[in-house]
Amino acid sequence: MTEPLLRDGPESLPPSSEARQANQPSTEHRAADVEMARVLGTTPFRMALDAAGGGIAHWKHEPLHDVVEPMSHHVIMAYNGTMQRMERRSGRSVAIGTFRPGVVIIIPEGSSSRWDIPKPVDVVQLYLPRTTLARVADEADAPSTDLLERTAHPDPVTSRLLLSAADVLQGNEALDALFRQQLTDLLATRLLAAHTGAPAPVRPVGGGLAPQALRRAIERLRSDSEADVSLAALASDVGLSRFHFCRAFKESTGLSPHAWLRQHRLEQAMNMLRDTDASVVSVAAALGYGSQTAFAAAFRKLTGETPSDWRRRLR
Template sequence: MSVASSQFGPAHDALARVLDQAPPVIDEPLRGMTRLTTPWSHGALHDHLGGMDGHVIITYYDEPQEIVWRRGNERLAGETRSGTITIIPEGHEGRWDIAGPIGVSHVFLARQRLAECAEQLSGGGQIDLMARVGFEDPAAARIMELLGREAANLDASARLFTEQATDLLVTQLVRGHSSFAALQAPARRGLADWQVRKVTDYMRQHLDEPIGLDVLADLAGLSRFHFCTAFRLATGETPHNWLVNLRIERAKQLLAKSDLPITSIALAVGYETPSAFSASFGKRTGMTPRLFRQRL
């Protein structure tokens, strides 16, 4: 059975066309024509996927693989590892490149089910899901694992469990991966600890490169504007100051534990010239890099 077709087309049929195999969708739909799959596997994907009817939520099993979505100048990337999810909102189209094979399970979420949850949380109004690619959300991933395990069991107790677990998943999606979340989260508490860790880890791994706000905002799953506000609430620092502090701390380590020339250290922590590095280092330490090294 398929959900009603729209201008885009049923999501599981669209996936079947680009994957050359049909997702194992359970025949019996849940409330609101929501569909589940059991865990399954498919190979690599390098193709354009058109807009679909309804939202597609995916979690992953087995060995991690790189996953990338592109549309024009837009790009999202991640890994298909345990504890992460991908969200393809209704009508969202673009090119997908996924190294395979990967283990997956899917929830095909009709707009009606999302609207029911949105009504309870926001009192009405349209709520849009955000696109996610290999995005860290252990709670949502765990719920989806449970749904995948129970999907093929059609007795009364399993049916009750899957309906309630799906409600929990939808609530998590609205709270953490929607326009409602983007508006509410910064005003409430800033970034979650895992978001600060993810952004900080990325900064540390790319200290020698230019790092733009758009990339950091994507990592946290927020717009650029909301990310800057939320980051300041969570850390007391702007993203720029946080990055500069990480660069200076790394420079201190290199000055203390290596014989690298100061010019090389400047490049290693993201400064194009020794003078820019010295100015930034002096502002935060009160001395030049050379003097810092001499006093060790």
């Protein structure tokens, strides 16, 4: 499974970003996170990247009056702040829009524009590699991968999906990575259907997993916290693309792979808290959480109680 880079700001630029920037040939475009850090003049509030620079970042930055240079990823943004007017210039083309919740901004790979935003901004960004969009398009039989440039374009569906990533990182590497993979593929599917030069509905896929395939997927998800539970590994096990696996798994179980694994980890936690004297710290570590605080927050989000309170009530 691709190792993600997780950062909660404010901090200096993540080492992987600095390394990519230092090694970037002058004839090539910058990775999206590197260019955004340069133009915004700050560090992300939170960011999760894979080795290819794809991922999700939550930025809170000051007014912007600068040119965003061409990047090596498609960048999709969802605005999460107070309403304000802004201006975007690409060559002789000028777009004037209104930033407000429910709108999206799309900067296709390789494009460049000047931005004039008069007030502070709170925005969640998706960095989408061209190869990821091409893979999803192939799996979904989408006719085009040419994303349209969008400026404060109304799309509450895409906006809501992307903003949901701002507070879902739970401090559990397997869960967080699986969520980002699912969300990225879902967003890519939505972009292909609504924001390409030849938009068309993605062909629906019916039917669930065969019983043997479902058993294999669940066996992998139930394995220990060091196992590879990436979408790529799960789909490969049953001979499906990631796109078709996610749809078939949900058809069979009623849950996405991420939601199923989260529920399974919660059941494991409850069993350990009820049936053993293991400390909350030990339970958190056994289930792959980076800290007791992260585990407690995830447990409370699903049950309404802290692990300690839940244990005391059961005993």
